[in-house]
Amino acid sequence: MRKTRPLLFLAIPVVAFLFVEWNGTAAQQPSAQKQLTAAKPAVPAAEEQQDGKKADNEAGDGALDRFMQQKLAASSRILEGLMTDDLKSVAVNADKLLEMSKEERWRASNDMMYLQHSTQFRNAVADLYNKADKRSIDGASLAWVNVTMSCIKCHEWVRNVVLADLEPQRK
Template sequence: MRSILLVIVCGILITGGSDQRTSLSPAQATELVHVATKPKKKDPAQEKVSQFMQEKLNSSKAVLEGLVTEDFEQIQKGAQKLIEMSNATEWQVVEGPIFAQQSAEFRNAAKELQNYAKKKNIDGASLSYLHLTMTCIACHKEIKKTAVVMR
Protein backbone atom coordinates (compact mmCIF):
# COMPACT_ATOMS: atom_id res chain seq x y z
CA MET A 1 0.00 0.00 0.00
CA ARG A 2 2.80 2.39 0.89
CA SER A 3 4.63 1.72 -2.36
CA ILE A 4 1.45 2.35 -4.34
CA LEU A 5 1.00 5.69 -2.58
CA LEU A 6 4.62 6.60 -3.29
CA VAL A 7 4.17 5.79 -6.98
CA ILE A 8 1.05 7.94 -7.14
CA VAL A 9 2.72 10.87 -5.37
CA CYS A 10 5.81 10.61 -7.59
CA GLY A 11 3.62 10.41 -10.70
CA ILE A 12 1.75 13.55 -9.70
CA LEU A 13 5.00 15.38 -9.02
CA ILE A 14 6.57 14.28 -12.31
CA THR A 15 3.55 15.22 -14.44
CA GLY A 16 3.22 18.49 -12.62
CA GLY A 17 -0.35 17.70 -11.73
CA SER A 18 -2.02 18.72 -14.97
CA ASP A 19 -5.34 19.08 -13.17
CA GLN A 20 -5.66 21.58 -10.31
CA ARG A 21 -7.54 18.97 -8.26
CA THR A 22 -4.62 16.52 -8.32
CA SER A 23 -1.64 18.84 -8.01
CA LEU A 24 0.33 18.89 -4.79
CA SER A 25 2.76 21.41 -3.46
CA PRO A 26 6.23 20.10 -2.58
CA ALA A 27 5.32 20.42 1.11
CA GLN A 28 2.15 18.35 0.63
CA ALA A 29 4.05 15.72 -1.35
CA THR A 30 6.72 15.53 1.34
CA GLU A 31 4.06 15.07 4.00
CA LEU A 32 2.39 12.28 2.01
CA VAL A 33 5.69 10.48 1.52
CA HIS A 34 6.47 10.90 5.24
CA VAL A 35 3.10 9.45 6.26
CA ALA A 36 3.38 6.60 3.73
CA THR A 37 6.85 5.56 4.85
CA LYS A 38 6.43 6.08 8.58
CA PRO A 39 6.58 2.72 10.39
CA LYS A 40 3.33 1.84 12.08
CA LYS A 41 3.40 1.45 15.84
CA LYS A 42 2.28 -1.88 17.20
CA ASP A 43 -0.38 -2.11 19.81
CA PRO A 44 1.41 -2.65 23.19
CA ALA A 45 -0.70 -5.74 23.89
CA GLN A 46 0.13 -7.14 20.45
CA GLU A 47 3.82 -6.39 21.01
CA LYS A 48 3.72 -8.27 24.34
CA VAL A 49 2.17 -11.31 22.66
CA SER A 50 4.80 -11.16 19.89
CA GLN A 51 7.62 -11.11 22.43
CA PHE A 52 6.02 -13.97 24.35
CA MET A 53 5.65 -16.06 21.20
CA GLN A 54 9.25 -15.32 20.23
CA GLU A 55 10.37 -16.60 23.63
CA LYS A 56 8.24 -19.71 23.08
CA LEU A 57 9.87 -20.21 19.69
CA ASN A 58 13.33 -19.87 21.27
CA SER A 59 12.45 -22.56 23.82
CA SER A 60 11.23 -24.78 21.01
CA LYS A 61 14.51 -24.25 19.16
CA ALA A 62 16.42 -25.21 22.31
CA VAL A 63 14.44 -28.47 22.43
CA LEU A 64 15.24 -29.14 18.77
CA GLU A 65 18.93 -28.50 19.43
CA GLY A 66 18.76 -30.93 22.36
CA LEU A 67 17.15 -33.54 20.12
CA VAL A 68 19.79 -33.17 17.43
CA THR A 69 22.65 -33.39 19.94
CA GLU A 70 20.86 -35.95 22.15
CA ASP A 71 21.23 -33.58 25.11
CA PHE A 72 18.36 -34.94 27.20
CA GLU A 73 18.82 -32.37 29.94
CA GLN A 74 18.40 -29.55 27.42
CA ILE A 75 15.29 -31.25 26.04
CA GLN A 76 13.82 -31.53 29.54
CA LYS A 77 14.58 -27.89 30.37
CA GLY A 78 13.11 -26.66 27.10
CA ALA A 79 9.98 -28.76 27.56
CA GLN A 80 9.60 -27.49 31.13
CA LYS A 81 9.88 -23.90 29.93
CA LEU A 82 7.19 -24.55 27.32
CA ILE A 83 4.90 -26.08 29.95
CA GLU A 84 5.40 -23.07 32.23
CA MET A 85 4.76 -20.67 29.37
CA SER A 86 1.55 -22.47 28.40
CA ASN A 87 0.22 -21.76 31.90
CA ALA A 88 1.06 -18.03 31.74
CA THR A 89 -1.64 -15.41 31.23
CA GLU A 90 0.17 -14.10 28.10
CA TRP A 91 -0.64 -17.47 26.53
CA GLN A 92 -4.37 -16.70 26.57
CA VAL A 93 -4.54 -14.90 23.23
CA VAL A 94 -8.01 -16.21 22.45
CA GLU A 95 -10.57 -17.60 24.85
CA GLY A 96 -12.95 -20.44 24.22
CA PRO A 97 -13.20 -24.21 24.25
CA ILE A 98 -11.21 -24.77 21.05
CA PHE A 99 -8.27 -22.74 22.30
CA ALA A 100 -8.49 -24.39 25.75
CA GLN A 101 -8.40 -27.81 24.11
CA GLN A 102 -5.41 -26.85 21.96
CA SER A 103 -3.57 -25.48 24.99
CA ALA A 104 -4.20 -28.71 26.89
CA GLU A 105 -2.97 -30.74 23.93
CA PHE A 106 0.16 -28.58 23.74
CA ARG A 107 0.87 -29.10 27.46
CA ASN A 108 0.31 -32.85 27.16
CA ALA A 109 2.71 -33.06 24.21
CA ALA A 110 5.31 -31.03 26.14
CA LYS A 111 4.93 -33.31 29.19
CA GLU A 112 5.24 -36.38 27.00
CA LEU A 113 8.37 -34.88 25.45
CA GLN A 114 9.78 -34.23 28.89
CA ASN A 115 9.03 -37.79 30.01
CA TYR A 116 10.74 -39.33 26.99
CA ALA A 117 13.76 -37.09 27.59
CA LYS A 118 13.93 -38.30 31.21
CA LYS A 119 13.94 -41.88 29.89
CA LYS A 120 16.63 -40.89 27.34
CA ASN A 121 14.36 -42.15 24.55
CA ILE A 122 15.35 -40.07 21.53
CA ASP A 123 12.73 -41.60 19.21
CA GLY A 124 9.87 -40.98 21.64
CA ALA A 125 11.14 -37.47 22.36
CA SER A 126 11.43 -36.75 18.63
CA LEU A 127 7.88 -37.90 17.92
CA SER A 128 6.60 -35.90 20.90
CA TYR A 129 8.39 -32.82 19.59
CA LEU A 130 6.74 -33.32 16.21
CA HIS A 131 3.34 -33.60 17.92
CA LEU A 132 4.10 -30.48 19.94
CA THR A 133 4.98 -28.58 16.77
CA MET A 134 1.79 -29.75 15.07
CA THR A 135 -0.26 -28.39 17.99
CA CYS A 136 1.38 -24.99 17.47
CA ILE A 137 0.58 -25.00 13.77
CA ALA A 138 -3.03 -26.09 14.36
CA CYS A 139 -3.54 -23.36 16.95
CA HIS A 140 -2.10 -20.65 14.69
CA LYS A 141 -4.37 -21.81 11.87
CA GLU A 142 -7.38 -21.60 14.19
CA ILE A 143 -6.42 -18.13 15.41
CA LYS A 144 -6.09 -16.93 11.81
CA LYS A 145 -9.58 -18.29 11.05
CA THR A 146 -10.94 -16.52 14.12
CA ALA A 147 -9.29 -13.26 13.08
CA VAL A 148 -10.81 -13.46 9.59
CA VAL A 149 -14.30 -14.10 11.02
CA MET A 150 -13.95 -11.18 13.46
CA ARG A 151 -13.10 -8.69 10.69
Protein backbone atom coordinates in the same frame (compact mmCIF):
# COMPACT_ATOMS: atom_id res chain seq x y z
CA MET B 1 25.67 -40.37 13.02
CA ARG B 2 23.01 -42.56 11.46
CA LYS B 3 20.62 -41.88 14.31
CA THR B 4 20.59 -38.14 13.70
CA ARG B 5 20.03 -38.26 9.93
CA PRO B 6 16.32 -39.11 10.11
CA LEU B 7 15.95 -36.43 12.76
CA LEU B 8 17.71 -33.91 10.53
CA PHE B 9 15.29 -34.59 7.68
CA LEU B 10 12.46 -34.10 10.14
CA ALA B 11 14.01 -30.99 11.66
CA ILE B 12 14.45 -28.96 8.49
CA PRO B 13 10.76 -28.82 7.51
CA VAL B 14 9.70 -28.29 11.13
CA VAL B 15 12.03 -25.31 11.58
CA ALA B 16 10.99 -23.91 8.20
CA PHE B 17 7.32 -24.27 9.07
CA LEU B 18 7.74 -22.66 12.50
CA PHE B 19 9.55 -19.74 10.88
CA VAL B 20 6.83 -19.28 8.26
CA GLU B 21 4.10 -19.85 10.85
CA TRP B 22 5.46 -17.20 13.18
CA ASN B 23 5.98 -14.72 10.35
CA GLY B 24 2.44 -15.39 9.12
CA THR B 25 1.03 -14.79 12.57
CA ALA B 26 3.16 -11.69 13.02
CA ALA B 27 2.02 -10.39 9.64
CA GLN B 28 -1.56 -10.53 10.87
CA GLN B 29 -0.81 -8.72 14.11
CA PRO B 30 -0.91 -5.19 12.63
CA SER B 31 -4.57 -5.74 11.67
CA ALA B 32 -5.38 -6.64 15.27
CA GLN B 33 -3.44 -3.59 16.36
CA LYS B 34 -5.60 -1.39 14.12
CA GLN B 35 -8.62 -2.51 16.11
CA LEU B 36 -6.88 -1.69 19.37
CA THR B 37 -5.74 1.74 18.20
CA ALA B 38 -9.01 2.70 16.49
CA ALA B 39 -10.32 4.17 19.74
CA LYS B 40 -7.22 6.36 20.27
CA PRO B 41 -7.47 10.07 19.46
CA ALA B 42 -5.97 11.21 16.17
CA VAL B 43 -2.22 11.87 16.30
CA PRO B 44 -0.34 13.93 13.69
CA ALA B 45 1.48 11.64 11.23
CA ALA B 46 4.97 12.95 12.02
CA GLU B 47 4.49 12.46 15.74
CA GLU B 48 3.01 9.01 15.14
CA GLN B 49 6.06 7.98 13.09
CA GLN B 50 8.45 9.20 15.77
CA ASP B 51 6.58 7.38 18.48
CA GLY B 52 5.83 4.30 16.37
CA LYS B 53 7.77 1.92 18.59
CA LYS B 54 6.26 3.45 21.72
CA ALA B 55 2.72 3.12 20.32
CA ASP B 56 3.35 -0.54 19.44
CA ASN B 57 4.50 -1.26 22.96
CA GLU B 58 1.53 0.59 24.47
CA ALA B 59 -0.79 -1.62 22.43
CA GLY B 60 1.01 -4.68 23.75
CA ASP B 61 2.33 -5.62 20.32
CA GLY B 62 5.96 -5.51 21.46
CA ALA B 63 5.22 -7.72 24.45
CA LEU B 64 3.39 -10.24 22.26
CA ASP B 65 6.28 -10.24 19.80
CA ARG B 66 8.78 -10.90 22.61
CA PHE B 67 6.56 -13.70 23.94
CA MET B 68 6.43 -15.31 20.48
CA GLN B 69 10.22 -15.01 20.23
CA GLN B 70 10.58 -16.77 23.60
CA LYS B 71 8.33 -19.61 22.40
CA LEU B 72 10.36 -19.95 19.21
CA ALA B 73 13.65 -19.85 21.12
CA ALA B 74 12.55 -22.64 23.46
CA SER B 75 11.33 -24.64 20.45
CA SER B 76 14.63 -24.15 18.64
CA ARG B 77 16.56 -25.29 21.71
CA ILE B 78 14.38 -28.40 21.93
CA LEU B 79 15.12 -29.20 18.30
CA GLU B 80 18.82 -28.54 18.85
CA GLY B 81 18.76 -30.82 21.88
CA LEU B 82 17.20 -33.59 19.80
CA MET B 83 19.82 -33.11 17.07
CA THR B 84 22.72 -33.24 19.53
CA ASP B 85 21.26 -35.88 21.86
CA ASP B 86 21.15 -33.31 24.68
CA LEU B 87 17.98 -34.55 26.32
CA LYS B 88 18.60 -32.44 29.41
CA SER B 89 18.21 -29.33 27.24
CA VAL B 90 15.09 -30.85 25.68
CA ALA B 91 13.56 -31.38 29.13
CA VAL B 92 14.53 -27.90 30.38
CA ASN B 93 13.03 -26.19 27.34
CA ALA B 94 9.93 -28.39 27.33
CA ASP B 95 9.41 -27.25 30.91
CA LYS B 96 9.80 -23.61 29.76
CA LEU B 97 7.10 -24.14 27.14
CA LEU B 98 4.82 -25.69 29.74
CA GLU B 99 5.32 -22.72 32.07
CA MET B 100 4.72 -20.25 29.24
CA SER B 101 1.49 -22.04 28.32
CA LYS B 102 0.15 -21.22 31.78
CA GLU B 103 0.62 -17.46 31.35
CA GLU B 104 -2.38 -15.25 30.64
CA ARG B 105 -0.92 -13.84 27.42
CA TRP B 106 -0.78 -17.40 26.05
CA ARG B 107 -4.59 -17.50 25.81
CA ALA B 108 -5.75 -16.21 22.45
CA SER B 109 -9.39 -17.11 23.08
CA ASN B 110 -11.77 -18.51 25.68
CA ASP B 111 -13.46 -20.66 23.05
CA MET B 112 -13.77 -24.37 23.85
CA MET B 113 -11.85 -25.38 20.70
CA TYR B 114 -8.95 -23.12 21.66
CA LEU B 115 -8.93 -24.54 25.18
CA GLN B 116 -8.89 -28.05 23.69
CA HIS B 117 -5.95 -27.17 21.42
CA SER B 118 -4.12 -25.66 24.39
CA THR B 119 -4.74 -28.76 26.51
CA GLN B 120 -3.49 -31.01 23.70
CA PHE B 121 -0.36 -28.88 23.46
CA ARG B 122 0.30 -29.11 27.20
CA ASN B 123 -0.19 -32.88 27.14
CA ALA B 124 2.16 -33.22 24.17
CA VAL B 125 4.83 -31.07 25.86
CA ALA B 126 4.45 -33.02 29.11
CA ASP B 127 4.99 -36.24 27.12
CA LEU B 128 8.08 -34.71 25.50
CA TYR B 129 9.40 -33.73 28.93
CA ASN B 130 8.82 -37.26 30.29
CA LYS B 131 10.50 -38.94 27.31
CA ALA B 132 13.50 -36.60 27.52
CA ASP B 133 13.72 -37.13 31.28
CA LYS B 134 13.80 -40.90 30.68
CA ARG B 135 16.60 -40.37 28.11
CA SER B 136 14.56 -41.83 25.24
CA ILE B 137 15.76 -40.07 22.09
CA ASP B 138 13.27 -41.94 19.91
CA GLY B 139 10.40 -41.26 22.29
CA ALA B 140 11.36 -37.60 22.62
CA SER B 141 11.66 -37.26 18.84
CA LEU B 142 8.19 -38.66 18.28
CA ALA B 143 6.82 -36.53 21.11
CA TRP B 144 8.37 -33.45 19.44
CA VAL B 145 6.49 -34.26 16.23
CA ASN B 146 3.29 -34.38 18.29
CA VAL B 147 4.12 -31.03 19.95
CA THR B 148 4.80 -29.48 16.55
CA MET B 149 1.54 -30.80 15.11
CA SER B 150 -0.41 -29.43 18.07
CA CYS B 151 1.21 -26.01 17.47
CA ILE B 152 0.35 -26.12 13.79
CA LYS B 153 -3.27 -27.09 14.40
CA CYS B 154 -3.78 -24.44 17.06
CA HIS B 155 -2.17 -21.64 15.05
CA GLU B 156 -4.21 -22.68 12.03
CA TRP B 157 -7.39 -22.51 14.12
CA VAL B 158 -6.48 -19.11 15.58
CA ARG B 159 -5.77 -17.71 12.10
CA ASN B 160 -8.88 -19.16 10.48
CA VAL B 161 -11.37 -18.70 13.32
CA VAL B 162 -10.27 -16.23 15.99
CA LEU B 163 -8.67 -13.67 13.68
CA ALA B 164 -11.34 -14.24 11.01
CA ASP B 165 -14.03 -13.51 13.60
CA LEU B 166 -12.28 -10.23 14.45
CA GLU B 167 -12.20 -9.12 10.80
CA PRO B 168 -15.90 -8.02 10.53
CA GLN B 169 -15.50 -5.96 13.72
CA ARG B 170 -12.65 -4.01 12.12
CA LYS B 171 -14.79 -2.71 9.26
